[in-house]
Amino acid sequence: MLETKDLTIQFGGHTAVDHVTVDIAEKQLTSIIGPNGAGKTTFFNLLSGQLSPTEGEIYFRGENITSMSTTKRSRLGIGRSFQITNVFPNLTVLENVRLAVQSKRNVRYQMMAHFLHYKKFQEEAYALLEKVLLDKKADTIAANLAHGEKRKLEIAMLLALDSEILLLDEPTAGMALEEVPAIIEVIEHIKARKEQTIVLIEHKMDMIMDLSDEVLVLFHGELLAQGTPEDIIANDIVQSAYLGGMYNERLS
Amino acid sequence: MNLRTIEKSTWVYLAIAFLLFVVPFLVTGRSIQFLIIQIFVFGIFAMSYDLLLGYTGIISFGHVMFFGVGAYSTAVLFDRFEPTIFTFGLAILVSAIIAGVVSFIVGILTLRLKSHFYAMLTLALAGLFLVGAEKWRKVTGGSDGFTFGLPDMLRDSFTLYMLSALSLVLLFFGLRRMTKSPFGKVLVAIRENESRTESLGYQVLHYKVIVSVVSGVVASYSGVLYILSLRFVDTSVFATDLTIDVLLMTIIGGVGTLIGPIIGASLIEFAHHWLSDLSDVHWLFERWIILYGTIFILIVVFFPKGIVGTLADRYIRWRARRTE
Numbered sequence A: 001m002l003e004t005k006d007l008t009i010q011f012g013g014h015t016a017v018d019h020v021t022v023d024i025a026e027k028q029l030t031s032i033i034g035p036n037g038a039g040k041t042t043f044f045n046l047l048s049g050q051l052s053p054t055e056g057e058i059y060f061r062g063e064n065i066t067s068m069s070t071t072k073r074s075r076l077g078i079g080r081s082f083q084i085t086n087v088f089p090n091l092t093v094l095e096n097v098r099l100a101v102q103s104k105r106n107v108r109y110q111m112m113a114h115f116l117h118y119k120k121f122q123e124e125a126y127a128l129l130e131k132v133l134l135d136k137k138a139d140t141i142a143a144n145l146a147h148g149e150k151r152k153l154e155i156a157m158l159l160a161l162d163s164e165i166l167l168l169d170e171p172t173a174g175m176a177l178e179e180v181p182a183i184i185e186v187i188e189h190i191k192a193r194k195e196q197t198i199v200l201i202e203h204k205m206d207m208i209m210d211l212s213d214e215v216l217v218l219f220h221g222e223l224l225a226q227g228t229p230e231d232i233i234a235n236d237i238v239q240s241a242y243l244g245g246m247y248n249e250r251l252s
Numbered sequence B: 001m002n003l004r005t006i007e008k009s010t011w012v013y014l015a016i017a018f019l020l021f022v023v024p025f026l027v028t029g030r031s032i033q034f035l036i037i038q039i040f041v042f043g044i045f046a047m048s049y050d051l052l053l054g055y056t057g058i059i060s061f062g063h064v065m066f067f068g069v070g071a072y073s074t075a076v077l078f079d080r081f082e083p084t085i086f087t088f089g090l091a092i093l094v095s096a097i098i099a100g101v102v103s104f105i106v107g108i109l110t111l112r113l114k115s116h117f118y119a120m121l122t123l124a125l126a127g128l129f130l131v132g133a134e135k136w137r138k139v140t141g142g143s144d145g146f147t148f149g150l151p152d153m154l155r156d157s158f159t160l161y162m163l164s165a166l167s168l169v170l171l172f173f174g175l176r177r178m179t180k181s182p183f184g185k186v187l188v189a190i191r192e193n194e195s196r197t198e199s200l201g202y203q204v205l206h207y208k209v210i211v212s213v214v215s216g217v218v219a220s221y222s223g224v225l226y227i228l229s230l231r232f233v234d235t236s237v238f239a240t241d242l243t244i245d246v247l248l249m250t251i252i253g254g255v256g257t258l259i260g261p262i263i264g265a266s267l268i269e270f271a272h273h274w275l276s277d278l279s280d281v282h283w284l285f286e287r288w289i290i291l292y293g294t295i296f297i298l299i300v301v302f303f304p305k306g307i308v309g310t311l312a313d314r315y316i317r318w319r320a321r322r323t324e
């Protein structure tokens, strides 16, 4: 449903994403793996419109969205979370999520009513915070959250948009180990509902293996391999280029 | 959850508003009433500025042009037509339309660019308005300015006080509601993180243009009231000094609130008043800018978030400590 054709972006002389052609399947969980600097986040930035490509196209449900703004893509159904936490720092956790809910509910230019008139938004936001185990921090200012908590807030904001495609950029990075299962559970739950398409960037191989229907391997901006988790593990090129080294490094 | 605290603050503001209407019965001196009217006028002007600076994070260096548009529209209309209440209504309408159109065009042109373009263009345009007012002597009287007559009703300082107080109170509550509306919440989101607001699906440019139009129109209305209280207009209503004044009022009082700019306006206007009295005592007091600078530095050091912001912080911390 989300296709790229020869998608390429260069920063100066450096090609961060190099002629990537993929078709991300609907209602599946597709993971993107690759070493640091492989271009995974940049690929997401291209998909969600933060960056525009130097070459190539992006299609969503057959429609060319290559030059569409971030706002439009978000309304069209492409939602994302950010690897480097990207929230509203001086607002409360609840307000951060409430803003996302408000957008999904299409209440955009109402300036006469008090925001608490829409009590449901507040409740919905709170329910999402419960889901990511952040409800106790609802009234905390987002800037004062611990790193792992900010990651959860990112996820809650993404879930609030309830978009067709969820682009998750390392949702569990920097989280305390005991917090990770809750987030995995949230992702598993979405997957089980089979209503949304998930694209997941992760370094935790066990998580990739458990969750993914399909795995894409990026290496120096190029699509090195694509297949089921089993295929990828068995793939010699992937092993030598990336996995072997990283598997050990991450496990130790 | 939040409802109770909001209601409480509304009651407090209503009580203060009520007091404002009682004041002219107790304080009858013309010059002090005039001073309070100036506070109301600049309170409105500063609130409009804070919609941009404090709520949305837009910096304007030419906000005075809307103030001047209001002032000149009113003065010229009263000069050309019979001084009636109808002319007054027309003046409000004309200045709102001009300010609305100008702010819309400036907004569309520059708000999609990086923020300093808006600051630069507003600065340049305000300069253009100033030059225009100087050169278009037939209408504006050039830098000499001109006096004009007012309808009898508006000549009376008591009526003018009541009109200004009512305007301030209505605009305060109106804008307060706007800033607490779903729309207002998005403005704050834009200030906090513009690109994130976009990726949530909000069309940021629309919000910025709308708020700059609202701000421009409100500022023009403060210009209307200002010139009613002077009954004389000259090019000083387009002076950059006024933009700096209003910037200081907002920062000193506390950005991102509506009561802050009003408090800032009171302080600066009182300071103006007292310091000009003191200029007989010592020449230093004539040197405005020195004192301004000093006060400004002191405020920034001791009240980094403005008076209202810093006090609110302390209050929250104090309450947190008490509940522990």
Ligand SMILES: Nc1ncnc2c1ncn2[C@@H]1O[C@H](COP(=O)(O)OP(=O)(O)OP(=O)(O)O)[C@@H](O)[C@H]1O
Pocket (backbone or CB within 6 Å): A011, A016, A034, A035, A036, A037, A038, A039, A040, A041, A042, A043, A083
């Ligand atoms: N805006 C930018 N300007 C210049 N270079 C950039 C920009 N964004 C990314 N890069 C470069 O592109 C390359 C790919 O970066 P990217 O963040 O996409 O990697 P990644 O796969 O997400 O890595 P990680 O696993 O560390 O998150 C890096 O070499 C990075 O320095």
Ligand SMILES: [Mg+2]
Pocket (backbone or CB within 6 Å): A040, A041, A042, A083
């Ligand atoms: Mg990355």
